[in-house]
Amino acid sequence: MPLIQAENLTKVYRQNIKQPGLKGALRSLVKTEWAEKTAVDHISFTMEEGESLACIGENGAGKSTLIKMLVGILNPTSGSVKVYDGNPMHHHEAYLRKIGVIFGQKTNLWFDIPVIESYRAIQVLYKLDNNLFEKNMKMVTDLLELEPILHAPARRLSLGQRMKADIGLIFLHSPKILYLDEPTIGLDINVKFAIRKFIRKMNQENGISVLLTSHDLDDIEQISDNALVLSKGKIFYHGSLSELKSNYATTRLITVKGG
Numbered sequence: 001m002p003l004i005q006a007e008n009l010t011k012v013y014r015q016n017i018k019q020p021g022l023k024g025a026l027r028s029l030v031k032t033e034w035a036e037k038t039a040v041d042h043i044s045f046t047m048e049e050g051e052s053l054a055c056i057g058e059n060g061a062g063k064s065t066l067i068k069m070l071v072g073i074l075n076p077t078s079g080s081v082k083v084y085d086g087n088p089m090h091h092h093e094a095y096l097r098k099i100g101v102i103f104g105q106k107t108n109l110w111f112d113i114p115v116i117e118s119y120r121a122i123q124v125l126y127k128l129d130n131n132l133f134e135k136n137m138k139m140v141t142d143l144l145e146l147e148p149i150l151h152a153p154a155r156r157l158s159l160g161q162r163m164k165a166d167i168g169l170i171f172l173h174s175p176k177i178l179y180l181d182e183p184t185i186g187l188d189i190n191v192k193f194a195i196r197k198f199i200r201k202m203n204q205e206n207g208i209s210v211l212l213t214s215h216d217l218d219d220i221e222q223i224s225d226n227a228l229v230l231s232k233g234k235i236f237y238h239g240s241l242s243e244l245k246s247n248y249a250t251t252r253l254i255t256v257k258g259g
């Protein structure tokens, strides 16, 4: 049984259109107009347990929308998605215990309290026993070099420090699946390297399944074995990353402008 099974999964957003100007405002009072946007368009795929899959595609291809449906915070318009043979929308406590989620632009840390207190709050929230919590704390602190920032409030951290603390936080409850939406966006090369190395290690040595979205080819190559390429909400390619590279990256176009 695959870990993730999506069948004809579709998300259509519906947005209220407001015409510009006073005339438009008055018109929208009497008649509401809607526009529809199909962000994910009848996609079917599976992902196996222990796999590291990169979801790739241009801006607006539907990657974040797909992740939100897998996490269970967005309801599909049609089709179905199952993770561990269950519907992620049914927020079973057991499912939430199995997943770790990063949306690169947002933080899961409490802004005004020291990082260590956010971590302790997670211990209480997930009812983690002391042994497991201390073991995971030590692992993330050592591997992500968090010691110098554990006692600082999140609002005082640099973007790179904050992201490392965020990544550490999602490992405290020993997740089995990671959904990482642009986890290295805006970070310098050293922090990117540390984060990639850590995630790869967790995938290869601890068997944690990883679904990553990124526009950074180094993230994709260093973290993932397989790729799911989306274009305008549809699947353009699903298979091994090496095959994708050998089939689609065999040529380079060099344009030389003469003087």
Ligand SMILES: Nc1ncnc2c1ncn2[C@@H]1O[C@H](COP(=O)(O)OP(=O)(O)OP(=O)(O)O)[C@@H](O)[C@H]1O
Binding pocket: 013, 014, 015, 037, 038, 039, 057, 058, 059, 060, 061, 062, 063, 064, 065, 066
């Ligand atoms: N809440 C929303 N309401 C209306 N349209 C939305 C909403 N969220 C996303 N969209 C639209 O759905 C499409 C897919 O967006 P999505 O964020 O999933 O793409 P993405 O592949 O993650 O893009 P990026 O690489 O820029 O993060 C885009 O056209 C976007 O404008």
